[in-house]
Amino acid sequence: MDLHHLRIFVEVYRQKSFSKASEKLYLSQPTVSEHIKSLEFELGCSLFDRLGRSIIPTKEAEILFPRALSVLEQVERLKEEITTAQDEVKGQLTIGASTIPGTYILPLIAAKFKKKYPQVSFEILIEDSRKITDMVLNHELIMGVVGAVMEPEKLNYVPFIEDELILVATDRIINKETMPPSELRSIPFVIREPGSGTRNTMERFLKTKDLPIEDLNIVATLGSTDSVKQALKASLGASILSKYAVEDELKSGVLKEIKLQGFKMKRHFSIITHKKRTLPNPYNTFYEFLISYSPESQKHPAKD
Amino acid sequence: MDLHHLRIFVEVYRQKSFSKASEKLYLSQPTVSEHIKSLEFELGCSLFDRLGRSIIPTKEAEILFPRALSVLEQVERLKEEITTAQDEVKGQLTIGASTIPGTYILPLIAAKFKKKYPQVSFEILIEDSRKITDMVLNHELIMGVVGAVMEPEKLNYVPFIEDELILVATDRIINKETMPPSELRSIPFVIREPGSGTRNTMERFLKTKDLPIEDLNIVATLGSTDSVKQALKASLGASILSKYAVEDELKSGVLKEIKLQGFKMKRHFSIITHKKRTLPNPYNTFYEFLISYSPESQKHPAKD
């Protein structure tokens, strides 16, 4: 039994005529006869008594009619629901992010997005870049924001906003406005654990200035940006951190930025998605929203 | 979109694999691919992300799955319901009957039938044979019991129980146990209206004895068996009536049967149905039940 059979049956029942039904359905009359016949065969009963010039539905047809209608309606509704679901922006969005974007950047953007689409709710999962990348690879996450490109073959990387790593410390550790990169060797350092995007980026940049991490005077390796900041405030040492992470501390003067002469450590965060996955519409919409914060559009930010 | 598509979709969703689904469905894998593709085209979205070795259902597939299941279940239920409806004996049975069977015979049989199938309810419509026959012809009635064969081309006639028309009167009208048919001319008669089965049958029988109705001494023509009986009891005249109609009066002695020498007016009632109509199951069951009261089975009546 197919929906086609039911559609034809319903029309014949309504018209009380094979030939009139065939016109309505833009089919020939024998086609209608044939389909009713096969329905009757499948159900093991006749559906219409052929009186010659007219037909009368049997008891079974009376039972079938409302049910057939209901099935057909349900299928129509189903199609509609899937179509509209494709345009809706609602439901839970789980975004994975490494520390800096997850702590200092995404919450603000998510709040703006939610103002525009109140039916969404956010979960921002903060893990280091490696973990977030793996989760997107394993489909445990649909979207992530990370600071390092790790799987360009399997994941889409779209540049997100730009970040800059800066040298910060209290006056007690470094009492200068500016210094040459080579002097970094003599300064006590508090740094993040390996695997952290900040640590990776920092290492990469320092290597370009011939400053392998082993040459530094590491006084502590800590597991979070916040703990590093606490250590800095306690004048345990200096560190190289995202400007976003120390925005408040620089404003209040607790920490100071020491400019490194001729040395900018800029990076950008990337939005990552699996190349093979289709984004559910809410994610897709949020994706577009995020891209409007990407480097190019920084100069002409989207108005909302 | 067809049920077939949904069936295939459901299996792919369950197996999370095109090839496993194809095995389950006894189809080749390309067929499954093709059907999913056409579903995706029709819905305007992809349903599975092909990762290479595995697939992941998209958001739309998550929405579609429970709905598709529900549609398929509904169709299965529908088939079952129609199948079981074909075996059920319940609902209202409307039987048309002429006066004698409708008044004196069917109520008893209907009561027995209802004892066996408590879910049925009866409506016995009493009209004269002509009217009942017409109603079956026009499909206003599905089944009738009448005393005259009027449309053997279009209706099925199945012999029902046998009746005998007998001459009855009070002692004051005829004070004999028996008489020759020829003496009927001298007796005052109360008779039924034309169109009545009793009247038709009576006329037909009398004609065989060369006694046209015009030769009788008609003192009254009445519209119902009961009114004729009342007239007889008031000794207005004699009448020829069904033995079933005067059963009680003969027993109590209010009326007496006068045997007509060498003259039996036997007839049988017939169950009529339209040749082109399929009987709904309750009618069909009742039909069989009635036939067990037909002349042949009279000697070996069904036990119940």
Next chain:
DNA sequence: GCATTTTATAAATTTTTCTTATGAGTCTAT
């Protein structure tokens, strides 16, 4: 009875479905 209407049947055609064969991409294990 004859013209008209309606469904059934038959044969041919078109469309759809399905299969086999093959290719391309992915994962696993060596």
Next chain:
DNA sequence: ATAGACTCATAAGAAAAATTTATAAAATGC
């Protein structure tokens, strides 16, 4: 890294079905 196994996609041919045209059969209405 690469071979082998696995999975889905594509293409072409075969099979099945749906559909049409033409025609027959049955019934109604005049």
